[in-house]
Amino acid sequence: MIDKIRMAELTSQEAREHLDDKAVVLLPMGSLEDQGIHAPMGDYLAADLMAMEIAKAARADGVATFVAPVIPFGGKDYFESSHGGISISHATLCGILDDMFGCLHRHGIRKLMIVNGHGGNVPAITEVALRWRQKAGLFVPSMYLWQVAYGELPALIGADKAAKSSGHGGDPLTSVGLHFYPDLLRPDLVRPSPTGSAIKGLTISGFSTISYDGAKIQVPIEALEATETGAYGCDPTLCSAETGSALTARLAAIGAGLVRDHVARGLHD
Structure with missing residues (x-):
């Protein structure tokens, strides 16, 4: 298995060789908004790094897993008041996801999972995932990181x-x-x-x-x-x-398990 995990780092020849119908591609996405005056605005940074942790853990289980470039801008919601924040309309976000699905599907890459770090992205993810299930039989799960984390925190701390x-x-x-x-x-x-x-x-x-x-x-x-x-x-x-370390390890284990046990096997209709 090639050492490179990020799709952006693959050469075109490496992409032809390794992004086949057995490969799993993770699609990270987040937002650029107020995360508290003490924290960086780009929660997409964490979503991208979590996708890498999930991919590494899945690879340790023998699954050829790659990470697509992160979508850094979240769907518009009440956080547009964030000074310096950048958000995009629901229609635009749907269009981006729709095009990403379409490009990957064209090349036979059908084992996909979204790694999401922003609640405002959920409506667009739901719409696009349902559309591609209906028209192409794709079944793309989305792991909303922080929603999962809220449920894991009591056991951890x-x-x-x-x-x-x-x-x-x-x-x-x-x-x-x-x-x-x-x-x-x-x-x-x-x-x-x-x-x-x-x-x-x-x-x-x-x-x-x-x-x-x-x-x-x-x-x-x-x-x-x-x-x-x-x-x-x-x-x-x-x-x-x-x-953070305990949460990261737990989220990586959940994500990698989902990839190994289900996504890699092909969740298609």
């Missing part, structure tokens, strides 16, 4: 600590960042997320919701109106490189 550290701008992404690229984070800016935000006399209960009579109601607000620090509902001071 304890339920009480996980409840306090988990949230936007906290775990899992801050701890994963401290593991992957500690020099890019600003420990001097880390502080608990603000509370008590309100808009038009209503208590903000999430990045797109207010609370009324005990119920969450969706409203057109932006992330900056919910939190001035980018962190929400969590205490980033509890995050650590140790937690």
